[in-house]
Amino acid sequence: MQDFSLEPMGVGMLIDRSFKIYRSNFRSVIFFSLLIGGTFTMITSLINVNRMQSTQTLWSIFSELVYNFENPQNLIEEISNLNANTISPRSWVVSSLNSVFIQPLVTGGLTLLVFNICTGRERPETPVGWFNLVKPLYSKIIGSQLALSVITLGIYFALILLVIILSLLFAFSSLPDFLVFIVMLALLLPSVLGTTVYSMLALPVAIAEERFGFKFIKRAFQLLFLRFWKSLGLMLATTTLVSIISSVFRMALAFLPPIFRAVLDAMISGLVSPVSVIASVLLYLDIRISKEGYDLELRNAMLNNQTVGPL
Secondary structure (H helix, E strand, O other): OOOOOOOOOOHHHHHHHHHHHHHHOHHHHHHHHHHHHHHHHHHHHHHOOOOOOOHHHHHHHHHHHHHOOOOHHHHHHHHHHHHHHHOOHHHHHHHHHHHHHHHHHHHHHHHHHHHHHHHOOOOOOOHHHHHHHHHHHHHHHHHHHHHHHHHHHHHHHHHHHHHHHHHHHHHOOOOOHHHHHHHHHHHHHHHHHHHHHHHHHHHHHHHHOOOOOOOOHHHHHHHHHHOHHHHHHHHHHHHHHHHHHHHHHHHHOOOOOHHHHHHHHHHHHHHHOHHHHHHHHHHHHHHHHHHHOHHHHHHHHHHOOOOOOOO
């Protein structure tokens, strides 16, 4: 049985249902986001616990970068110092392993959980049951995550080249600085926001419709264009909400020693991050319900004791 009726939803209802699904499946959600995902985040935080321990350090380095901006040699030295203070080989290795192998498992587990709850499919009773359900798809989800990373990096690389080319062109023009800034912003902001929103829908499409690897690219773009502004609104709303909740908890922990802050910070990330994943899956379902009548298709299948194939 479904926990919620499938119907078109506004941004407020999408967020509300995200929290309801989170609460009613707390053990399974935490199993993926905190026990699995949070463990690697915690390891990374502990590796960096002696690096950049305060906002004052960050502000000092930023001030030095600004102060030396007109001196290329000093600027290079400051950037090297920044890298030395914030990035270690061990941290890079753990972060890479987390991104490639752990986060796809977390996202895949949460995605299947939300799909099955909303569509009346198989619902294991325990977190381990959910883990066994996502395990056969694990390698395919990793491939899709890598494909999404390649697409995202390609877009950002193209944007960087565009900025360099435009900067060279503007350097020989007589356009005022504020006009150059507006042109750059008009080109970059929609591209960055569009890429971020696209990333929200990409993995739900890949997992739900079994379009693994690079097969989800066109389909995800189609759904994004059908409901771009709602997708953008949901992304901004969930990002703002998660950031506020995280900031409140982190401010309350500011008095603790760095090692305790590192551990608790990883736990906070594991607790709040599932909201965004759940909301993105509900957004995918909402677009299909609004534009493709997926709710009617699913109800007909249920009446005939059938299971709809790939969503």
